Amino acid sequence: MTAPLLDVRGLSLSYGPVRALRGVSIDARAGEIIGIVGESGCGKSTLASALIGLPAPGATVAGEVRIAGEDFLALPEARRREWRGARVAMVFQDPMTSFNPVLTLGDQLVDFQHRSPVPRAEKRARAAAILARVGLPDPDLALRRHIHELSGGMRQRAAIAAALLMRPMLLVADEPTTALDVTMEAQIIHLLRELRAEHQGAIVVITHHLGVIGELCDRVYVMYAGEVVEEGTVDEIYHSPRHPYTRALIDCDPAHIDGPAGRLPTIPGRLPDLTGTLRGCAFQPRCPRAGPRCLALAPPRVAFGPTQAAFCHEAGR
């Protein structure tokens, strides 16, 4: 097995007393698409911003984010800036607000290639080619447009095009389909699958939408309260989830409900307070199988075969 292209080890991030990420470890190999799934507030987007070394102001970060063997977070800011866009690029959640409103799309796509030594006209041509590749019907016209003049689907395609401009080895897509209707969502998923075949690097897709993960990813990390609680291939996670939280999450997905249902199922309780240290298992207050150990001890990593593992006292039983 090749060494992972992205190797995150023990990544923790806190905003003052709030510990938003607590020892997250994930990895992705070249050519792989991994999914990060969890409910709102579980730390998915915080993880995305930490992966490109741009956490919100005031955050303290610990741990390693190795990209192609080098610890990105340990690099000086100037070197990290060189990597951004070129080695690691991000597709942001809301393309309407993630492009500058007063510069044209073309101006920005040219600016984003500022590390490239080629002349401006060539950068513009590259931008047009990428826009055509992601399926914008008239790329030259789109380059002259401002972001508010494009439709939602076109904006999302433009955001993906921007991330691909410098052929990054790691692509992080934060909720790439959340702002779209289902038809557009299907088209964007199709596009990302096509790109995966051409793209030599790894793609990290962050979403709360289990359907997107199922369509797109090879492996999944399930996050809860700033921690990874289970990892495995899409088949393993969908068909034999081991962690009670993963089970509950899948049971709540409306796509899994057959026949008429009265109320949609929910997970009782709410997310724990992320301030300070948590004793025992974070999911324990909401867990139907919680035992006395779950109150006192941090859950161990229990492996189920070469690819699947859950952090749970009760999973192995």
Next chain:
Amino acid sequence: MLTYAIKRVGLAIVILFTVMFAMYALVFLVPGDPASLALGPRATPALKAELIARMGLDRPVPVQVWNFFASALHGNLGYDVWSRRPVAAQILEVFPNTLFLGAMALGWAAALGVALGCLAVVWRGTLIDRLLGILSVSMIAVPPFVIALYALAVFAVWLGWLPAIGAGTPGDPVSQFRAVLLPAFAIGITWVGYLARLVRASMLEVMGANHIRTARAFGLSEARIVGRYALRVAIIPTIAVLAVGFGSILSSAVFVETVFSRPGIGMLIVSAVAKRNYPVVMGTVLFMTAFYLLVVTAADLLIARLDPRVRDAFRG
């Protein structure tokens, strides 16, 4: 863009005509007829009749209004009751002084205000930011006439560095520049504080926007982000406020020109009001209205040039 420009200019013209009507109505709203007011209670009937005829007040009202509009459109704003000189010529004679004063006042206020606002953003949350905040609010709070009198006392009377009165010798830029410093300081200082607060708030909002994070995520340098991505957005509300500020600074000219005995539009209005010189009052106010509308319309067009969203909002 063209549609938007036509709409903005059309709106300015409508406002100008409304102001002209209101101006002319003033003549009829004031108790007594303008001629007797101007001449005082002891005027002879013959003198009064002559003035009424010269001002055209003996003709029917619609004809008077028509004449006022028609000559104003031809650049004729009427004649001074006393000197019989054309009002337009008098305005053009002193207007450059007022324009120079306004441009200097707003110029230094904008340069310093925008700079202080940016500094407050760079050092946001620190002691410097708080001190700049206190300084800005103090500048806004102190009335300009107080500043004007103190500046006059300190720099002109005690230290004797700068002239106390006048607008400098015509044709001598150095003396004109020295003469404009104190009045420009007095009326500009409020705007330094105001612009510093505005730019700070506007920049802080933009720096927290998602598109700034995107620019960072593509490795753009912080200088390029502040100068191109943030300032281009943050400067837009500032331009609108600057245009309004120019109008308010021109009206401050009325008092500051009196305090510094500077020939200008303000002095012209004050003395015309004192002498009940209606054509001069009307002509000057009309001229200033037109000039102000010109500035505001130009600012609106500049904003539309910089912000495509504004342009599109007005597209059919």
